[in-house]
Amino acid sequence: MKRALDIIGAGLSMLAFSPLMFLVAIAVKAYDKGPVLYLQTRVGLHGREFSFPKFRSMAVNADRIHDQKNEQNDENFSITFKSKHDPRVTPVGKIIRKFSIDELPQLWCVLLGQMSLVGPRPPLPSEVARYSLSDRRRLDVLPGLTCIWQVEGRGDIPFPKQVKLDLQYIESQSLWLDIRLLVKTVPAVLLGKGAY
Numbered sequence: 001m002k003r004a005l006d007i008i009g010a011g012l013s014m015l016a017f018s019p020l021m022f023l024v025a026i027a028v029k030a031y032d033k034g035p036v037l038y039l040q041t042r043v044g045l046h047g048r049e050f051s052f053p054k055f056r057s058m059a060v061n062a063d064r065i066h067d068q069k070n071e072q073n074d075e076n077f078s079i080t081f082k083s084k085h086d087p088r089v090t091p092v093g094k095i096i097r098k099f100s101i102d103e104l105p106q107l108w109c110v111l112l113g114q115m116s117l118v119g120p121r122p123p124l125p126s127e128v129a130r131y132s133l134s135d136r137r138r139l140d141v142l143p144g145l146t147c148i149w150q151v152e153g154r155g156d157i158p159f160p161k162q163v164k165l166d167l168q169y170i171e172s173q174s175l176w177l178d179i180r181l182l183v184k185t186v187p188a189v190l191l192g193k194g195a196y
Contacts, residue, residue, distance in 0.1 A: 001175050002116065009117050009182070010110035021104055024055050024096055031092045034060040037105060042122035045142050050114045052122060053105040057093025058086075098192040106145055118178040119144025120166040138166050141173070146185040154188070 014021075025036045035056055042052035089097065096102040109115040115122065122143035128136070148165040149157040157165070169177070 002178065003113075005175065005178060006110050006113075006117050010107045013104075014107045014111075017104055017107075020101065021055075024092075024101055024104075027092050028056055028096075031090055032060060041125060042143070043125055043128045043139065044114055044122055045139065047128070047139050049125065050109065050122075053108065055096055055102040055105060057090060057097050057102045058088040059090060062088040100189045103145060110145065114142075116142040116144045118146055118169075118173075118181050120147055120169070121150065134167070135163055137170060138163065141170055146181055148181065151181055151184040151188045 028034075028036050037053050038056040038058070040052045040054070041049050044050050093102070106115060110117055119142050120138040123131075123138070128139070131138075148169050149162045152165070
């Protein structure tokens, strides 16, 4: 049933959001002529890596800036480099990040079976390398577009609590819980709390 929900939900969402995705693609391209999509390698179910697409929200040279500023996160950071005032983010990027529009291309990953609508967010290989044994339990299920901590505060949730909430989801997951989290995701995205 979870897979059926994923296919139906992702398919309908791609149809519904296709005009918005088209406009975002034009805006991203028009701003600095760089690529529309940013592809990263992420780690999914049982440690399998996959290509993770997002609408590009950062400057073309963002990876080089990342290497220079990798130690500038505040004490609330998870493992990933993510700053509330990231100089790499473009004006277009600030808008699409705030409302998670940059994540829409990941609906394709859901259709491919690499992700689910609901599940722990997929980590970078460099993050997984620093996982504890307990943290690695996050890889026991398909990664998702949304999860408990995305609904409760997103980037404002410190990493230890992210892990705790992800494990809580894994231990109690059900179709009903997925539906509840999807419903709660809508106001969380519209309010933009914890998104940067």
